[in-house]
Amino acid sequence: MRRALLAITGLAASTTALVVLKGTPGTSQAAQDRPVAEAPAVPGGSAAPESTPGGVTPSARPGATVKPSVRAGASRTPGARTSSATTRATTAAPRTTTSAPKVTTRTVTGPVVTYKYGSLQVRITLSGSRIVDATGLGMPLDGQSGLRSDDVQARYSGSSGEVVAKQSANLSAVSGATYTSTAYKQSLQAAIDKA
Incomplete structure (x- = not known):
């Protein structure tokens, strides 16, 4: 019983660590290293987001996410890259059921x-x-x-x-x-x- 509990705990911890270390979906090394001029397009708008002091846009900073604004009737440009709110998938550890011992x-x-x-x-x-x-x-x-x-x-x-x-x-x-x-x-x- 103790071994099973330790195995399940280890599995859950390693899965969580893997999800955290893998990073944010949609943020790759290429996106992080992209110059300001190549910042991803924002859906529903033709201009890139305004720069912050230092000339770096929020989407160009590593790990930054920009929520897209979607207007009614706006269409996405094919191939345009957008970043969305971070979604992390977690896998639930399998439940261990302890049934009552059978009465003999x-x-x-x-x-x-x-x-x-x-x-x-x-x-x-x-x-x-x-x-x-x-x-x-x-x-x-x-x-x-x-x-x-x-x-x-x-x-x-x-x-x-x-x-x-x-x-x-x-x-x-x-x-x-x-x-x-x-x-x-x-x-x-x-x-x-x-x-």
Whole structure:
């Protein structure tokens, strides 16, 4: 990133220096060295501009510019040389766009935790460093243990569960499912630590 910025800055500086050193468009060495008698014609008028003290016309001085006066209906004499206001073309440095880093979604699974009614493990899905989903795996399905597992899953798991809301394993215990809640939080904390 720093190299790109330095390259762009160098390019802009060198382009600006080139435009400045090249000089004014329409002013060449031949025009600067031209005697007063050969001063460029002024459009719309037949006489050369008046001389300044020292006998030098403004258009004969190096780097001097004369704005032409254009009258309605006046025509230019073919081949007549006129100088105009200085116009400098500058090139804009290319814009560097820094897009936001792409957020990666990844899944981390905690260890299997064995408790009084069975075993379970928790899998979390992260978007960047934020937990966006959590679910309990291998939880008991039958009988009283299955009902406790369902209560814990309903409260903790999913994209709108307590794990996503709190972004930590500091969860309140589910009433009547203390062992299952404790096992869930242990596996969850290990998964967060891995992430």
